[in-house]
Amino acid sequence: MAGIRHGDERLRHDLRRRNEVYAVNTVAFHYMKHPIPVDRARPVRIYLSNLVEFDLVNSFHSHANFFAYYDTGTTLEPTLPKADTIAQVQGQQGILELSYTDHEPGLYMFHAHVSEFAELGWMGVFDVR
Numbered sequence: 001m002a003g004i005r006h007g008d009e010r011l012r013h014d015l016r017r018r019n020e021v022y023a024v025n026t027v028a029f030h031y032m033k034h035p036i037p038v039d040r041a042r043p044v045r046i047y048l049s050n051l052v053e054f055d056l057v058n059s060f061h062s063h064a065n066f067f068a069y070y071d072t073g074t075t076l077e078p079t080l081p082k083a084d085t086i087a088q089v090q091g092q093q094g095i096l097e098l099s100y101t102d103h104e105p106g107l108y109m110f111h112a113h114v115s116e117f118a119e120l121g122w123m124g125v126f127d128v129r
């Protein structure tokens with residue numbers, strides 16, 4: 001019978017694997033090299049899904065700004081009204097809403113709040129104008 005058996009050497013090997021790169025929507029570090037333009041007069045909404053394999057938890061952190069977080073994206077009221085960091089388990093999703101209306105124009109970083117992930121590509125910047 002085909003399938004994965006408990007104690008299968010291949011399964012144990014797979015569970016020890018690690019991600020070599022991390023990316024937001026695209027290739028590693030893309031939004032560091034190509035900042036995302038943000039019109040500060042308009043609100044920003046991010047639909048965030050953790051699709052990372054081999055790591056149990058991923059996260060999102062924004063510099064110099066707070067956001068409202070709607071865990072799973074299924075409620076009209078935010079589950080966290082004012083956060084600058086959230087964590088998601090594998091396959092978890094949520095919606096972030098933030099505004100740069102009262103911010104100076106400039107570059108504002110966002111990244112995983114796990115240093116290893118950020119160093120391997122999970123970081124970017126908003127170019128607030």
Ligand SMILES: [Cu+2]
Nearest residue numbers: 061063109111
């Ligand atoms: Cu940071």
